[in-house]
Amino acid sequence: MIIKNGKIITWETPNQILEGYAIKISDGIISEIIPENEINPSEGEEIIDARSQYIMPGNICAHTHFYGAFSRGMGVVGKPPSGFPEILSQLWWRLDRAIYKNDITLSSEVCLIDAIRHGTTTLIDHHASPEFIEGSLDVIAETVINAGVRASLCYEVTDRCGQNGMMQGIEENVRFMNYLKQHPNNRLAALFGLHAGLTLSNETLAMCKEKAPADSGFHVHVAEHSIDEYESLQKYGMRVVDRLDKFGILNNKSILAHAVHIDAYEMELIKMRGSWVSHQPRSNMNNAVGVADVDSMLRLEIPVCLGNDGFSNSMWDEWKSAYLVHKLWHRDPRKMPADEIATMAIYNNGRLASQMFNNKLGIIEPGAEADLIFVEYKPYTDVTIGNLPWHIVFGFRESMITSTMVAGKFLMKDRELLTLDEDKIMAEAKTASKSVWQRYSNLEE
Numbered sequence: 410m411i412i413k414n415g416k417i418i419t420w421e422t423p424n425q426i427l428e429g430y431a432i433k434i435s436d437g438i439i440s441e442i443i444p445e446n447e448i449n450p451s452e453g454e455e456i457i458d459a460r461s462q463y464i465m466p467g468n469i470c471a472h473t474h475f476y477g478a479f480s481r482g483m484g485v486v487g488k489p490p491s492g493f494p495e496i497l498s499q500l501w502w503r504l505d506r507a508i509y510k511n512d513i514t515l516s517s518e519v520c521l522i523d524a525i526r527h528g529t530t531t532l533i534d535h536h537a538s539p540e541f542i543e544g545s546l547d548v549i550a551e552t553v554i555n556a557g558v559r560a561s562l563c564y565e566v567t568d569r570c571g572q573n574g575m576m577q578g579i580e581e582n583v584r585f586m587n588y589l590k591q592h593p594n595n596r597l598a599a600l601f602g603l604h605a606g607l608t609l610s611n612e613t614l615a616m617c618k619e620k621a622p623a624d625s626g627f628h629v630h631v632a633e634h635s636i637d638e639y640e641s642l643q644k645y646g647m648r649v650v651d652r653l654d655k656f657g658i659l660n661n662k663s664i665l666a667h668a669v670h671i672d673a674y675e676m677e678l679i680k681m682r683g684s685w686v687s688h689q690p691r692s693n694m695n696n697a698v699g700v701a702d703v704d705s706m707l708r709l710e711i712p713v714c715l716g717n718d719g720f721s722n723s724m725w726d727e728w729k730s731a732y733l734v735h736k737l738w739h740r741d742p743r744k745m746p747a748d749e750i751a752t753m754a755i756y757n758n759g760r761l762a763s764q765m766f767n768n769k770l771g772i773i774e775p776g777a778e779a780d781l782i783f784v785e786y787k788p789y790t791d792v793t794i795g796n797l798p799w800h801i802v803f804g805f806r807e808s809m810i811t812s813t814m815v816a817g818k819f820l821m822k823d824r825e826l827l828t829l830d831e832d833k834i835m836a837e838a839k840t841a842s843k844s845v846w847q848r849y850s851n852l853e854e
């Protein structure tokens with residue numbers, strides 16, 4: 410396949426915007442980027458006319474929760490939660506218990522439709538469904554394969570569902586990781602999921618480390634709210650990151666989500682271990698937990714990535730929120746310039762995904778996976794390498810994404826979804842979500 414007549418944003422280092430070049434794709438990989446006047450299509454090669462749209466690598470999401478999809482529009486039981494611990498107990502730790510097998514399929518599918526429509530081609534999910542643990546990652550994996558995107562999956566181990574639930578969570582991670590080793594798929598990856606320090610005893614952490622395959626990365630929420638730090642200090646006499654490190658959870662594959670309340674020493678520890686941090690500003694604002702000190706972490710060269718925590722799967726919305734919230738939080742308009750967001754969302758997310766999927770992702774260059782989006786952006790001011798991140802914050806809209814491709818295959822072309830039946834899935838999700846809401850409100854505390 411040859412894609413011509415596009416403006417190619419390569420997101421190399423340094424970045425380039427190429428005009429008059431064509432992208433040649435074979436076997437799902439970008440094989441060449443050639444001047445358009447040198448195109449000499451061989452027989453059977455398909456030529457795609459990008460009609461002057463921008464072509465860029467698909468967006469990557471470093472932390473999300475497909476299972477949370479049915480929370481949209483749902484009333485939370487009880488008094489309005491006054492803080493994050495109540496949001497957990499009243500909303501998430503009830504909702505996940507109301508989700509059964511079919512709901513896992515549908516909540517994943519609606520998220521993947523959202524992702525494909527809005528140009529997110531690789532997602533790192535963190536799953537919980539205490540009433541259906543064993544096999545839950547297979548259910549999600551099947552939707553990922555059918556949808557055509559890439560995803561890394563894990564099951565969140567926690568002590569809040571008893572010894573049995575905890576053990577099942579461990580087994581599900583180990584089972585799925587071993588399965589992928591025996592049946593590798595270039596669109597699936599796995600991490601070992603952990604909820605957060607505050608719901609994991611020392612015994613559980615030790616068992617997770619012991620049972621996890623030797624080269625596992627862990628995916629865990631860290632100091633999202635200050636309670637995680639204070640409980641850790643009170644119960645174990647050490648801060649969250651110190652404690653996770655003591656149990657061998659930090660390594661160069663592990664993702665620590667949020668890290669809002671970590672201190673300088675914890676940052677140093679994360680840097681030393683080479684772990685990734687994912688930043689989710691929309692979620693942090695929504696839960697009113699504070700704003701992570703991304704500035705300092707990036708200055709320490711901690712690879713901070715951008716996730717969405719189950720908010721919409723349009724990553725540019727996350728860009729915009731990051732851009733705004735750090736300015737307001739610090740009362741300083743110099744904070745979080747758009748190129749710093751590109752460092753997280755493009756370069757760090759790209760490196761994280763490339764490491765996970767064992768190939769180059771998030772970049773357009775020969776040898777990289779052909780995960781591309783077409784963006785119908787018609788700028789009325791110059792777009793340059795220097796100001797592109799600000800164009801993304803102020804000008805780019807997800808509605809401008811017309812086509813999404815993963816591994817050289819269109820999942821959406823000219824706004825038409827090609828792998829998923831949107832109307833059918835939405836109708837089924839509507840029915841299923843009603844039952845989930847019913848079960849959610851009938852549950853005991």
Ligand SMILES: [Zn+2]
Pocket residue numbers: 472473474535630666718
């Ligand atoms: Zn999360």
